[in-house]
Amino acid sequence: MTRPERVDVVVIGAGAAGMMCAWEAAKRGRRVVVIDHARAPGEKIRISGGGRCNFTNRGTTPKNYLSANPSFAISALKRYTPEDFIRLVDRHGIAWHEKTLGQLFCDGSARQIVDMLTDGLREAGAALRLSTTVSSVARDGDGFSLATSEGSLACRSLVIASGGKSIPKMGATGFGYEIATQFGLRLVPTRPGLVxxxxxxxxxxxxxxxxxxxxxxxxxxxxxxxxxxxxxxxxxxxxxxxxxxxxxxxxxxxxxxxxxxxxxxxxxxxxxxxxxxxxxxxxxxxxxxxxxxxxxxxxxxxxxxxxxxxxxxxxxxxxxxxxxxxxxxxxxEGYRTAEVTLGGVDTADLDSRTLEARQMRGLYFIGEVVDVTGWLGGYNFQWAWASGWVAGQNA
CATH class of the missing domain: 2.40.30.10 (Translation factors)
Incomplete structure (x- = not known):
């Protein structure tokens, strides 16, 4: 029997939150693998803002989010702010402009944000494995084992950044909710948002x-x-x-x-x-x-x-x-055209300082899969960056 590949962190989902988390974890010297069933990373980033990516909002506050626990997002949003992401964008030479209501967009293509993230992953030594599906996840000692279409993986930390159900034609599924339920986390009922x-x-x-x-x-x-x-x-x-x-x-x-x-x-x-x-x-x-x-x-x-x-x-x-x-x-119009999914993994079962499951050490949930949903206008990307950054410091 082939022994599984062992790494420190596996991130499931190569979207905004997942790539941000993986980049941060890899910069800490962690061996990181990012898995996604899609053929390309960051597809929601690519199509957002009419192809120019409304990548954050300068006016971000916890009041711009819906959640069963509105205070949950405060910690992450304070620790990684819109100005932090703006500095990251500026360091990578991405030109941007501000529209109404604090919304920031790329001057050029949204692909610049995707490229910034994938380049960051590569430079930090994280592996990005696309067109890869996960068939099972199990607790393995104090870590996790995964069966994937590209072989078996074992990791100490598992980060679920698989998003919600919105825009299924882009590959959205309920995978993250299934993993949460498997490990005993509760779910806030989901429904289409920004629709x-x-x-x-x-x-x-x-x-x-x-x-x-x-x-x-x-x-x-x-x-x-x-x-x-x-x-x-x-x-x-x-x-x-x-x-x-x-x-x-x-x-x-x-x-x-x-x-x-x-x-x-x-x-x-x-x-x-x-x-x-x-x-x-x-x-x-x-x-x-x-x-x-x-x-x-x-x-x-x-x-x-x-x-x-x-x-x-x-x-x-x-x-x-x-x-x-x-x-x-x-x-x-339902999930077919909804920009986000409301509800998700119950924040009562997560540590707001780390995004780690309270009753399952080493398991993290970030981004849209969590019951934190922003207004239209760059707020959901800011939650992705902030939650990804926080989990990346801890996974």
Missing amino acids: PLTLDPGLLETIAPLSGVAVEGRARHGKTAFDEAVLFTHRGLSGPAILQISSYWREGEEIELALAPRTDVFGRLREARSTNGRQGPATALAEILPKRLAQAIAEREAGAGNLADLSDKVLRRIDTAVNGWRFKPTGS
Whole structure:
């Protein structure tokens, strides 16, 4: 029987968190192997930010994350900050720029971030094994043994960085959750996050002509609201504001949309009625909203006629249609298009200072597989870098 290859650390998952962890562990002199069933590393990095990778957010705080235990992420985020990653990017000569809301993007291709990580692995002596599957993991003394498609491995520390269920066409699976369950860790139920929302057929039919229209709106669920773009699609609603609020929404609950949140629509229409009552409400609304959207709302709420013919009651109805639209989504587009997976390995079973399982020495969980999910805008990458860095100092 062939003896297993023995190393110090095996990292399962060659994504942002996994490669960051492996790089840090290897820099400490640990013998590290990174395994991934994909043919290329860092695929989510490569496609993120429209191919330019929104690699962090300067405004990162624990408040930008959802978790059953919101304070869990504090330790890692304080110990490895956005500025730490920016310095790393700068040292590797990667040019970047800041967009709105603290979001940082590469000037060039997102592949620069992938290359930085893979180059770092190679220079630190870590092995990257792609197109390699893991068929079993077992406790082996005070370490672990793994059966893979490329042979057997034995290690002292095992890091699970296999991500969540989002975007299965890129190879996402529930592997990390299976390993957690195998070793007695609990799971917070998972669901798609940062995902477009779908509407019932009747409502969808009324907004179908608006497909492709985008506005700077506000999406609200309870006390949580996001002021970002809202996009009408042939399936329902998308855009950053919708993706953000989708992480807070649950089926059967209501969402409120404001399509011109910084405008007193009623006041503007009353003023237009007094100064130019012969114009139609759609014309007046088109000064506030995209023409197609203005026309659809005006036709639905006011019908034919001029502003002079409309009462305050009708103008208020138009105002509500613009800035007080309440609706119940029928669901979301699911993991197929979700950018992240909410829920995951219960943080109560992990040490926030090391990301090690409390009841299983040498077993670590990092990145998206953990019940820590960031907002849209570079926050999930920052959690990947921070959790990977922390585990890399300890594995």
